[in-house]
Amino acid sequence: MCLAIPIRVEELLGDDMARVMLGGVSKVISIALLEDVRIGDYVLLHAGFALTRLDQDEAARTLALMHEAAVPGLAVAEGDRA
Amino acid sequence: MKHIDEYRDGALARAMAAVIAREAVAARSYRFMEFCGGHTHAISRYGIEDLLPANVQMIHGPGCPVCVLPIGRIDDAIHLAMRPEVTLCTYADLMRVPASAGHSLLKAKAAGADIRMVYSTLDAIRIAEAEPGREVVFFAIGFETTTPPTALAIRLARRKRLTNFSVFCNHVLTPSAIRAILDTPDVRVDGFVGPAHVSTVIGTDPYAAIAAAYRKPVVVAGFEPLDVVQAILMLIRQINEGRHEVQNQYIRAVTAGGNRIAQSEMAEIFERRPWFEWRGLGELALSALRLREAYADLDAERRFDVETVPAADNPACECGAILRGVKKPAECKLFGTVCSPEMPMGSCMVSPEGACAAHWTYGRFRDAAKAGAESARV
Numbered sequence A: 001m002c003l004a005i006p007i008r009v010e011e012l013l014g015d016d017m018a019r020v021m022l023g024g025v026s027k028v029i030s031i032a033l034l035e036d037v038r039i040g041d042y043v044l045l046h047a048g049f050a051l052t053r054l055d056q057d058e059a060a061r062t063l064a065l066m067h068e069a070a071v072p073g074l075a076v077a078e079g080d081r082a
Numbered sequence B: 001m002k003h004i005d006e007y008r009d010g011a012l013a014r015a016m017a018a019v020i021a022r023e024a025v026a027a028r029s030y031r032f033m034e035f036c037g038g039h040t041h042a043i044s045r046y047g048i049e050d051l052l053p054a055n056v057q058m059i060h061g062p063g064c065p066v067c068v069l070p071i072g073r074i075d076d077a078i079h080l081a082m083r084p085e086v087t088l089c090t091y092a093d094l095m096r097v098p099a100s101a102g103h104s105l106l107k108a109k110a111a112g113a114d115i116r117m118v119y120s121t122l123d124a125i126r127i128a129e130a131e132p133g134r135e136v137v138f139f140a141i142g143f144e145t146t147t148p149p150t151a152l153a154i155r156l157a158r159r160k161r162l163t164n165f166s167v168f169c170n171h172v173l174t175p176s177a178i179r180a181i182l183d184t185p186d187v188r189v190d191g192f193v194g195p196a197h198v199s200t201v202i203g204t205d206p207y208a209a210i211a212a213a214y215r216k217p218v219v220v221a222g223f224e225p226l227d228v229v230q231a232i233l234m235l236i237r238q239i240n241e242g243r244h245e246v247q248n249q250y251i252r253a254v255t256a257g258g259n260r261i262a263q264s265e266m267a268e269i270f271e272r273r274p275w276f277e278w279r280g281l282g283e284l285a286l287s288a289l290r291l292r293e294a295y296a297d298l299d300a301e302r303r304f305d306v307e308t309v310p311a312a313d314n315p316a317c318e319c320g321a322i323l324r325g326v327k328k329p330a331e332c333k334l335f336g337t338v339c340s341p342e343m344p345m346g347s348c349m350v351s352p353e354g355a356c357a358a359h360w361t362y363g364r365f366r367d368a369a370k371a372g373a374e375s376a377r378v
Helices: A056-081 B010-023 B037-045 B071-082 B105-110 B121-130 B147-159 B174-183 B197-202 B205-214 B225-240 B260-269 B293-298 B319-323 B355-377
Strands: A005-014 A017-022 A025-030 A042-046 A049-053 B030-036 B056-063 B086-090 B114-117 B135-142 B165-171 B191-194 B218-220 B246-248 B270-272 B275-278 B282-285 B289-291
Touching (some): A017 A042, A049 B147, A056 B225, B030 B037, B030 B225, B037 B355, B056 B174, B056 B225, B071 B086, B071 B135, B105 B114, B121 B147, B121 B165, B147 B293, B165 B293, B205 B218, B319 B355
Parallel strands (some): B030 B056, B135 B165, B191 B218
Antiparallel strands (some): A005 A017, B270 B289
16 A cells, blocks of 8 residues: 655656656656655655655665675675575 | 665675574564565565574564455445445555455445546546546545545645545554554564655654654664665664664655655644544554544545444454464464455455465465475474
């Protein structure tokens, strides 16, 4: 029910609406819950509404933290697979 | 970066799991509840439990709105849909939920009721505009993620002066449910993997009082598998260090304060109900929303004089205990015998986010493999 998908804003249509591409299908969504949405922003799409903007810097930071946290486990995980 | 595949890297998950195995103290057990159905689904689908050491257990929580909606409210929706003038618009998840006497919205539709599955509240508005002769009722359910779209539809209906649109409101509140779980005597939970998309709306602040009062760590996490694994590691570290803080793993989408526009829209339209029944958790005070007096004309409960009659679950169905995390799906007598996603007896088998449906689709194969390995040993 709370499913939401990350999606790139392709076009701003006015009246708090925007166009996105979902697996090659063009879809019009509401951006009324967000301020200052720009083309190229990634938003979380839920039931036709953009709920939040995805922060690219924080995403990069999360992935870096994941890689950093995983370092002590890398050798073990490799060993498991061998 | 497309924000999906990066968080599904199997090698990275195995490496993080190895760190979890190293840091989890062998002498103790860790019981974490993932509140959301979205997490339950991810844990089952990606086999995250297989990566965890035996003393780290995941308990499936009640964060599947389809699963916690009591039968009486589904009965109400069916009664509304059976009215000849009504077109009931609903999210598809609700169609197969079992109601009283073997009914469901799907069966009501087959019997001629005008029930339409919609993707968005805006679709329901469009139907009301296109068909002014029909009374269009939107069957609104869900946690805080799904509430702002309902609020905006109500506002839009008011702006467009639609007189044939109303909302049957069943929106519920996450913090109330987490408190109810922690107040249940038979539940033992050491910490929570906190909601992903609910938290984009409400932020992480509302969990602070819960974490402090109950001394349980909460780590808000995204719905991708690496998000969940990282959150579990963060919870283990908190427990090992004797901390019980609210941490945010999902920093790319969630802030401390949440989405202020969504919050003010919700506050404008809705107020808390004094009581609301939750399947499995019972009557919870101030745990659900209804339309404010100012929007009474758009409230289907008032327009059609809905009076909910409580209805009992199938007595053999363990959905209640499963929603509280005190039983596992396979411990229910109905599981996999008369109850399956094709023929669900209980709501936990209906939604793909339900604990039973997730276990049926993915988890039971793991159990079978384990049983096979054990019998081979004998």
